[in-house]
Amino acid sequence: xxxxxxxxxxxxxxxxxxxxxxxxxxxxxxxxxxxxxxxxxxxxxxxxxxxxxxxxxxxxxxxxxxxxxxxxxxxxxxxxxxxxxxxxxxxxxxxxxxxxxxxxxxxxxxxxxxxxxxxxxxxxxxxxxxxxxxxxxxxxxxxxxxxxxxxxxxxxxxxxxxxxxxxxxxxxxxxxxxxxxxxxxxxxxxxxxxxxx
Amino acid sequence: xxxxxxxxxxxxxxxxxxxxxxxxxxxxxxxxxxxxxxxxxxxxxxxxxxxxxxxxxxxxxxxxxxxxxxxxxxxxxxxxxxxxxxxxxxxxxxxxxxxxxxxxxxxxxxxxxxxxxxxxxxxxxxxxxxxxxxxxxxxxxxxxxxxxxxxxxxxxxxxxxxxxxxxxxxxxxxxxxxxxxxxxxxxxxxxxxxxxx
Numbered sequence: 001x002x003x004x005x006x007x008x009x010x011x012x013x014x015x016x017x018x019x020x021x022x023x024x025x026x027x028x029x030x031x032x033x034x035x036x037x038x039x040x041x042x043x044x045x046x047x048x049x050x051x052x053x054x055x056x057x058x059x060x061x062x063x064x065x066x067x068x069x070x071x072x073x074x075x076x077x078x079x080x081x082x083x084x085x086x087x088x089x090x091x092x093x094x095x096x097x098x099x100x101x102x103x104x105x106x107x108x109x110x111x112x113x114x115x116x117x118x119x120x121x122x123x124x125x126x127x128x129x130x131x132x133x134x135x136x137x138x139x140x141x142x143x144x145x146x147x148x149x150x151x152x153x154x155x156x157x158x159x160x161x162x163x164x165x166x167x168x169x170x171x172x173x174x175x176x177x178x179x180x181x182x183x184x185x186x187x188x189x190x191x192x193x194x195x196x197x
Numbered sequence: 198x199x200x201x202x203x204x205x206x207x208x209x210x211x212x213x214x215x216x217x218x219x220x221x222x223x224x225x226x227x228x229x230x231x232x233x234x235x236x237x238x239x240x241x242x243x244x245x246x247x248x249x250x251x252x253x254x255x256x257x258x259x260x261x262x263x264x265x266x267x268x269x270x271x272x273x274x275x276x277x278x279x280x281x282x283x284x285x286x287x288x289x290x291x292x293x294x295x296x297x298x299x300x301x302x303x304x305x306x307x308x309x310x311x312x313x314x315x316x317x318x319x320x321x322x323x324x325x326x327x328x329x330x331x332x333x334x335x336x337x338x339x340x341x342x343x344x345x346x347x348x349x350x351x352x353x354x355x356x357x358x359x360x361x362x363x364x365x366x367x368x369x370x371x372x373x374x375x376x377x378x379x380x381x382x383x384x385x386x387x388x389x390x391x392x393x394x
Contacts, residue, residue, distance in 0.1 A: 032385070041368055042239075042377065043392040045384025069391055171238055180239065187242025188229070188385055194266055195240040 003101050005074075005160045011037040013072050014168055015100075016177025017061060018079040019050065020185035026052055029084040032185040033064055035073065036177040039170030044070065045184065053085040053122055058093050065098045075164055076102045079178045080110075081135050081152065086122055088131040095155035103161045104152040105178055106138055143169040200298050202271075202357045208234040210269050211365055212297075213374025214258060215276040216247065217382035223249055226281040229382040230261055232270065233374040236367030241267065242381065250282040250319055255290050262295040272361055273299045276375045277307075278332050278349065283319055285328040292352035300358045301349040302375055303335055340366040 005012075014036045022029035028049040035044030046064050050057045065076055081089045081104045091102040115132065119125040138150035141162050149169075153161040168175035172195075179195065186193030202209075211233045219226035225246040232241030243261050247254045262273055278286045278301045288299040312329065316322040335347035338359050346366075350358040365372035369392075376392065383390030 030385075035391070042380065044390060045380045046389040047385045048388065064389075067389060069389060183239065183242045184381055184385075188227075188244045188381075191245065192243040192261075192264060192266060193241060194232070 002155050002157050002160075003099070005156070005163075008160065008163050008167060009038070010167060011040060012074050012164060012167065013037055014075050014077055014164065014175065014177045015046075015065065015070065015073045016077040016079070016175060016181045017083075018178055018181035018185050019083040020189035022052055022084065022189075028052060028054075030185055030189055031057070031060065031083055032181045032188070034177045034180040034184065035070060036168065036175075036180065039168035039176040042177075042180055046070070050084045050087050052087070054087045055124065055127070057083045057087040058090040061089060061094050062097045065094065065100055073100060075156070076100050077168075077175055077178055078102065078104045079174075079182060080104060080106050081132065086119060086128055088128045090131045091135050091152065091154040099155075101156035101161075102154045103156065103165060104135060104138075105165065105175060106150045107173065109138060109140075109150050141165050143173050147173050149173055199352050199354050199357075200296070202353070202360075205357065205360050205364060206235070207364060208237060209271050209361060209364065210234055211272050211274055211361065211372065211374045212243075212262065212267065212270040213274040213276070213372060213378045214280075215375055215378035215382050216280040217386035219249055219281065219386075225249060225251075227382055227386055228254070228257065228280055229378045229385070231374045231377040231381065232267060233365065233377065236365035236373040239374075239377055243267070247281045247284050249284070251284045252321060252324070254280045254284040255287040258286060258291055259294045262291065262297055270297060272353070273297050274365075274372055274375055275299065275301045276371075276379060277301060277303050278329065283316060283325055285325045287328045288332050288349060288351040296352075298353035298358075299351045300353065300362060301332060301335075302362065302372060303347045304370065306335060306337075306347050338362050340370050340372075344370050346370055 020030035028051045033046040048060045135152045140148040217227035225248045230243040332349045337345040
């Protein structure tokens, strides 16, 4: 099942999540959500904390997405499907429990062999690996001429997901909601952040 | 002495500060700085904490403004001159110690009588009152037809300050760097924020 977008407006409301940096020994890390109208401007910010290498990121995101103040959000984006180390976001579950489609964006194609090897040091590693496989293989999208990023999606058709990613990547290769969530999370946790766009 | 702006570019780099909400009993509160190009897009975020009703806000802002990573910032904006309750920002001192002009913006004309009365409950109230007087009387600027906000400035001529405030107020009555700093500070401290622009 997918949500059908009959026409995608330039100002489609997107909620983009990224996590902040954390240090060895930190129990949890900041996750910031930036509410955007397309790739144009930001009109809301939300935040939560997820446990480092924990299993609570899907639940935490679902809670934020379901907030009634943000009911006009049409798409959720996540910067990769792993927050706070290997706290894997189950993008299908986020879609199923909120009704809002999810697009995961990564700049480069993940190295799944390496990820699998690293996962094995963690408890419940099979559970995490299952979530990663369930999210499907990232597909390339050209957001600037000759430059590709990679996306996975849940609850939305690949062409619709691709359109939304392209519409919202106005300033850099990445969709603005994710670029902003990244800048904010870094700036709050480490005291400063600077884009290189 | 003021900094002369021979021509103000649409993408003049502005660093806008606002504080987050705090509860009775909190010792300090978050202050967020949003680095903006004119009123167009954000390309950096910084943060610090100032003590509630303390006297450290000028010093904290000076430290952030002087950060070498942000040397291309041409103007600092503050959302009012009181952060964390009555922790008054000395806009002249911030200018003198950083060389970067400061514009304080308030939506409404402050009620100085009320402020003075409230200040008297605090230690060092004369010191705070002196800083408020030193900042000068806020002057109206029309940022949308028929709608005025009020500004105080240090290190910049009134016409240049007015131009920069107008250039950067692209989405609402307030300059974008301040609208963003406000959304971020609220979203981080209280878990969510929503603009009404």
